[in-house]
Amino acid sequence: xxxxxxxxxxxxxxxxxxxxxxxxxxxxxxxxxxxxxxxxxxxxxxxxxxxxxxxxxxxxxxxxxxxxxxxxxxxxxxxxxxxxxxxxxxxxxxxxxxxxxxxxxxxxxxxxxxxxxxxxxxxxxxxxxxxxxxxxxxxxxxxxxxxxxxxxxxxxxxxxxxxxxxxx
Amino acid sequence: xxxxxxxxxxxxxxxxxxxxxxxxxxxxxxxxxxxxxxxxxxxxxxxxxxxxxxxxxxxxxxxxxxxxxxxxxxxxxxxxxxxxxxxxxxxxxxxxxxxxxxxxxxxxxxxxxxxxxxxxxxxxxxxxxxxxxxxxxxxxxxxxxxxxxxxxxxxxxxxxxxxxxxxxxxxxxxxxxxxxxxxxxxxxxxxxxxxxxxxxxxxxxxxxxxxxxxxxxxxxxxxxxxxxxxxxxxxxxxxxxxxxxxxxxxxxxxxxxxxxxxxxxxxxxxxxxxxxxxxxxxxxxxxxxxxxxxxxxxxxxxxxxxxxxxxxxxxxxxxxxxxxxxxxxxxxxxxxxxxxxxxxxxxxxxxxxxxxxxxxxxxxxxxxxxxxxxxxxxxxxxxxxxxxxxxxxxxxxxxxxxxxxxxxxxxxxxxxx
Numbered sequence: 001x002x003x004x005x006x007x008x009x010x011x012x013x014x015x016x017x018x019x020x021x022x023x024x025x026x027x028x029x030x031x032x033x034x035x036x037x038x039x040x041x042x043x044x045x046x047x048x049x050x051x052x053x054x055x056x057x058x059x060x061x062x063x064x065x066x067x068x069x070x071x072x073x074x075x076x077x078x079x080x081x082x083x084x085x086x087x088x089x090x091x092x093x094x095x096x097x098x099x100x101x102x103x104x105x106x107x108x109x110x111x112x113x114x115x116x117x118x119x120x121x122x123x124x125x126x127x128x129x130x131x132x133x134x135x136x137x138x139x140x141x142x143x144x145x146x147x148x149x150x151x152x153x154x155x156x157x158x159x160x161x162x163x164x165x166x167x168x
Numbered sequence: 169x170x171x172x173x174x175x176x177x178x179x180x181x182x183x184x185x186x187x188x189x190x191x192x193x194x195x196x197x198x199x200x201x202x203x204x205x206x207x208x209x210x211x212x213x214x215x216x217x218x219x220x221x222x223x224x225x226x227x228x229x230x231x232x233x234x235x236x237x238x239x240x241x242x243x244x245x246x247x248x249x250x251x252x253x254x255x256x257x258x259x260x261x262x263x264x265x266x267x268x269x270x271x272x273x274x275x276x277x278x279x280x281x282x283x284x285x286x287x288x289x290x291x292x293x294x295x296x297x298x299x300x301x302x303x304x305x306x307x308x309x310x311x312x313x314x315x316x317x318x319x320x321x322x323x324x325x326x327x328x329x330x331x332x333x334x335x336x337x338x339x340x341x342x343x344x345x346x347x348x349x350x351x352x353x354x355x356x357x358x359x360x361x362x363x364x365x366x367x368x369x370x371x372x373x374x375x376x377x378x379x380x381x382x383x384x385x386x387x388x389x390x391x392x393x394x395x396x397x398x399x400x401x402x403x404x405x406x407x408x409x410x411x412x413x414x415x416x417x418x419x420x421x422x423x424x425x426x427x428x429x430x431x432x433x434x435x436x437x438x439x440x441x442x443x444x445x446x447x448x449x450x451x452x453x454x455x456x457x458x459x460x461x462x463x464x465x466x467x468x469x470x471x472x473x474x475x476x477x478x479x480x481x482x483x484x485x486x487x488x489x490x491x492x493x494x495x496x497x498x499x500x501x502x503x504x505x506x507x508x509x510x511x512x513x514x515x516x517x518x519x520x521x522x523x524x525x526x527x528x529x530x531x532x533x534x535x536x537x538x539x540x541x542x543x544x545x546x547x548x549x550x551x552x553x554x555x556x557x558x559x560x561x562x563x564x565x566x567x568x569x570x571x572x573x574x575x576x577x578x579x580x581x582x583x584x585x
Contacts, residue, residue: 016352016442018550025529026555028204029239032248044557064353067386068550069529070288072208072304093357093388094288098304144191146318156306157215166193166318 004124006084006105007132008056012116013046015062019095021045022066022074031073038080053082058120060111061088066095075099085122087111087129087140100147101156109140124151170417172324173391174359177299177414181282188323188421194299197281199311200228202268203235204531205286205304207245210252212309220256222315227258228276230268235524237263238532266497266523269293269465272300273376274499278402278410279394284311289465289547291382294390295375296398297414301389322359322388325350326422329366331431336582338475339374340467340545340565343381344436346428348446356386358423361416363393366430372401373471380466381547384443435581437543438563441551449568452578458540459490460573461527461554462566467545468496468523470503472566477509479570479584485517486576492534493518494526516573530555543572 021044023037030037042049059078065088066074075098078086085105089112099106107122109129114120118133129138143151146168153159171179171187178186181194201209206229213221221227229249237243246263253260261271268285269292277283279297283290286308293300303317311317327346347354360382362375370378375392382390392398394414402411437452439445462468462476473495485491493513495501501523504510510520521527527534528546535555536542542554542561549561564572567581574584 018548018553020530020548020550020553024552024555024557025204025531026535026552028234028529028531029241031204032207032241032245044552064356064386067352068288068548070286070290070302070304071205072286072306075304090353090356092353092386094302094304094383097307101304101306144320146191156310157212160216160310160313165314166316168191168193168318 006056006122006124008058008084008120009054010058010060010114010116010118010120011049011053012060016064016067017045017061018068019066019071019074020068023071023077034076034080037073038077041077041081050081055082056084057082059083059086060114061086062111063089065091067092070094072098075102075104079104087114100151103151103154105151107140109138113138169421170419172359172420172422173361173393173414173416174299174322174324174389176416177280177282178319178321180280186321188321190321191318192321193316193318194282195316196284196311198226198228198276198283199308200230200268200272201286201308202230202233203246203249204233206249209286209305209308210249212306213312216309216313218313221258221312224257227312229253229258229260230271231261231263232267232524233529234531235263235522264498264522264524266500267465267468267525269380270468270496270500274405274497279398279412279414284308284317288383289380291387291390292376292380292465294379294382295372295392297392297394299389302383320357322357323423324359324361325355326425327360327362328425328427329362329364329430330427331366331429332369333430333433336567336585337433337435338565338567339370339377341433341436342428342430343378344438344446344563345433347381347385347444348436350385352384352442352444353386355382358387360385360387360390362391367392367395370397371471372397373469376469377466384547435565435568437568437578438549440549440560440562443547443549443563449578449580452562453580455541455562455578457489457543457572457577459492459534459536459542460569461492461534461542461544461546462569463494463496463521463526464528464546465496466547467566468494468500470500472545473500473504473509476566476570477512479567479581480516480574481512483516483574485573489573489576491516491518491573492521492527494521495523497523527554529553543569543578545569
């Protein structure tokens with residue numbers, strides 16, 4: 001992985017942000033045109049998201065982020081919009097895998113301790129987060145060694161291209 | 169220590185001793201993709217560069233989500249998938265065949281199988297005792313290439329079912345009630361395993377409804393043991409040979425046990441915009457409904473249409489309430505025609521849609537208008553789900569949907585029976 005220390009601002013969303021909210025089914029005809037699809041990311045819940053976001057900012061959510069459909073496009077359009085990592089109190093099972101499979105880090109932590117606009121620094125070597133605005137250091141859940149290896153390769157497809165199999 | 173159903177199947181498929189919390193690599197018996205996650209899966213598969221599918225006879229493409237296609241771009245996605253199916257040798261179910269999960273249950277899934285589908289409701293086949301789980305397109309692509317996948321063996325929640333449903337109450341009410349109790353993330357990363365005396369009187373159709381929504385409690389899988397109901401279903405689908413006994417060990421370890429008495433469950437409605445916002449129908453009574461949508465992998469089976477036809481027979485839908493019905497498969501449609509259910513539904517003012525996902529996910533065939541409310545027998549009511557973030561979606565059983573279509577407002581089905 002090129003950068004192990006990420007810096008950016010927090011953009012906050014609430015609890016239960018479903019994949020239907022991230023990228024609604026009504027845009028399914030754009031799924032084979034990802035740059036066009038990405039223009040609609042989160043538009044039903046946070047219409048200012050794409051204009052507010054700078055490259056490397058963090059999407060900071062509450063509980064059960066990414067619940068619902070298995071559409072991997074939800075993770076892809078978040079990454080394409082420039083998000084450096086997703087921070088949440090909890091993340092739905094399939095979305096978690098999809099994000100890691102595209103090299104998009106997901107960190108589980110107490111996001112109540114982060115406000116919108118806070119400057120954050122994340123060290124991916126030990127999954128530590130410092131809120132530079134408040135000075136608070138946050139601990140977060142580690143991911144399995146296999147997921148960590150997939151993330152390091154930049155996603156599942158580069159991982160399999162390199163290893164030709166899963167290595168436990 | 170004994171094993172749960174999840175541990176048993178994953179031990180078998182990983183050729184080891186799989187325990188909750190372990191990371192395993194498991195052989196995959198079936199990989200499938202559908203028409204809106206499939207194009208990405210196939211592109212990712214090509215990117216891996218393995219050339220051919222590990223087990224082409226165990227890979228299926230379904231054209232069900234945008235079927236028939238309402239968009240030029242989606243028609244081109246269908247063309248891409250048809251071409252790949254021909255090149256790779258995997259089977260393709262054409263437009264009009266039905267919803268992938270119903271077709272997997274009718275034709276493919278067997279007790280003890282490991283199934284990966286690039287659709288979250290792949291869990292439906294857990295009703296047949298298959299470790300069936302939804303994944304993204306990249307995971308499906310890798311399962312196509314390698315014939316295997318990786319998993320974290322889930323902890324299991326044991327759901328013990330006793331008693332019998334009162335009149336007007338069904339499997340949908342049970343699963344909405346359970347999700348209301350444990351929440352939309354009550355089983356995240358975990359397995360739901362169903363057991364108890366009531367299982368013997370739960371049909372395969374009812375089990376499929378329950379397993380289908382395991383993912384809407386966050387679960388990786390929702391598993392039923394195999395029994396006479398499983399065996400009879402497989403015989404009825406001309407694959408009785410595929411039956412095998414599958415039970416959790418009596419000393420298996422569960423993270424939690426939840427007892428539910430079916431006799432105490434009422435008709436349930438999930439209010440917008442969350443599946444776990446489940447209340448007894450009395451608390452939603454009187455909400456005006458502009459559209460009733462009956463069908464999907466949750467409740468589009470023959471038994472569901474029989475219940476709806478029984479209530480709607482000789483009666484008319486409310487003039488201000490559209491009634492859309494999508495049978496879950498061609499087999500369901502053919503049987504419903506034969507039994508006269510389709511006539512009853514059409515005469516009551518219903519619109520029969522082609523077997524497939526239809527209006528469920530907001531692509532076509534029943535997109536809601538601003539401010540409209542829909543009572544749906546599907547599994548999701550997230551904001552924007554049915555094509556319009558300004559619409560409201562209520563989830564309920566086929567009986568509640570049929571009774572509400574007549575009244576034009578959310579109605580207790582027990583009053584219409």
